[in-house]
Amino acid sequence: MKLLLELWTIVAVIAGAFFFFAGTVGLLRFPDSLTRLHALSKADNLGLGLVVLGLLPQVDSVSAGLKIVGIWLLVLLSGATAAQWIARTLRQSGPDS
Amino acid sequence: MTEFLLGAAAFILGMVALGLVRILRGPGDADRIMAAQLFGAGGIAAVLLLGTATGESATLDVALTLALLAAFAAFAFVKAKLAQSPGESRTADSP
């Protein structure tokens, strides 16, 4: 059981790290600001989410588990809002502002 | 396990740090803010990984604070930007 949980942690954290990698590649390689924004929102939502899921078996109390899930939800909320807002300035003034 | 978590933290930090090249290249301020956002998410992930690796539960509160304030700079940036062009912001406000 313990081995299984450790395996879960390793798989999920590696998957999360992969999304951060993908987000960075997108941020660097995509041609314009809106596509880059798209790549970025994948990274902070899924990357952090998978890391949080992976860490769940490793935390020492239920409250700590709830706390890290809450942290993820907070980042989802504020990240999505920030992305939408950045997109709004882009639409308004063109990508090169 | 500890080594793995530390390694993952270092890897994620390294990745989002590469994304900081966007801050250097731009071209716009919005792209720079995006790089900072990505770094914020990566930084929170790294803090969580570090905290779990060291078993220091208070580290989670640092991540909580970061998560609460992560997007504030982006909000302030957009607000200031919209205030610069008040005429256009009205049209952009309509859904």
Added chain:
Amino acid sequence: MTAATLFGLCAAALIGVGLFGLIVNPHPLRKILAFNVVGSGVFLLFGAIARRGAAAGMGGDPVPQALLITGIVVAFSATALAVALLLRLFDVSGSVTLSSDVPAKTGNDAGAH
């Protein structure tokens, strides 16, 4: 190399970088930024010294750490005051230059908004 020495040396470099920016950057906002870099370098140096004082089961000497918290908050208030001064100068004169040989824009209503 221990973490304390590494970040102590890093702090020394930060203070140098910030000092350079403080002298050569003509824009006052950039001077405020550079000043904050110097400040964080000083804090980091202090923090490295606090880390070296780890004893009695604590990860660092709590006295300098507590002073650091005080310092960070006071540095923020100084930055806020400096930015407010700068924005007021901009509102009144339309420019933020600190040198007297560049004529400031005149005829602008004080604090017009």
Added chain:
Amino acid sequence: MIEVLNFGLAALILGLAVWTIVAREAPAAVVGFIVYGLLLTLVWLQLHGIDVALTEAAIGGGLTGVLLISAAVRLRSTETTARAQRSSASTRWLAAALSAAVTGALAICVLALPEPAPTLAPQVLANIAVTEVGNPITAVLLAFRAMDTLLEAIVLLFALIGVWSLAPDRAWGGRPGPLQQADPNGMLDYVARVLPPIGIVAGIYIFWIGADHPGGKFQGATILAAMWLLVMMAGLADAPPISRRWLRWLLVAGPLAFIAVGVLGAITAGAFLSYPLGHAKTLILVIEFALMPTLTLVLGLMLLGAPLRGEAP
């Protein structure tokens, strides 16, 4: 692994500091500085200063970033003139030499620090039981070096008065910050309704655990101030006019309570700011509770800047 991480952090921090100095445009430099604040938070964790990391996360990464990015966007038009005034090559070389000398001297000092390092940790540990708080940082801030904290609260208040005093005459007593229009269908409006309740709970939580675990009033107050700002940014509430009596009272309540406890100590325990035996924790809590609203208001109002509008909303 931990060495790799530390070296990476140090290299990144240095790189971002250089970027903050050499970037062509101020907003670009400020974004670099925001990331720099986040990295410093990680460094504080590596240096075992969790309380400091919390403060840096809240103030260095959060509030300072908001303050500077708004100013940088507003001052955009002034940058071209400033660039024209670039200092001469000789000045730059002199500045570089001076900076290198300062860095060199400090580096030598760092490498020559005495071994074993002097520390006050054992003294703190020996005396912490008297204060009845569990977090040594809180014990230092509010008992062993309470005078520093008192003066800090007063300095913050003076800084706010300084910011206010920059108001144009006609706006004195009015509302600080620009007038924001609410946008009922916008995302910011949504976040400003959802996030503050969570943020307020989190802020009070960080404040509350400060007695026994890392956390405390500064960090908690910063989070509360940020939530207040978010509501004002979204246009859901307007900033209060600075002439309001309740506002003035709340602003001085914290320092006044602190001084009152100090005077009480002078009467009952023989010295200013010393606590009578057995009542230390109660008095520390009184001070913290009184300082909390003051700090929240001071930090929030400082970010809003000088009043620019009349009393009318």
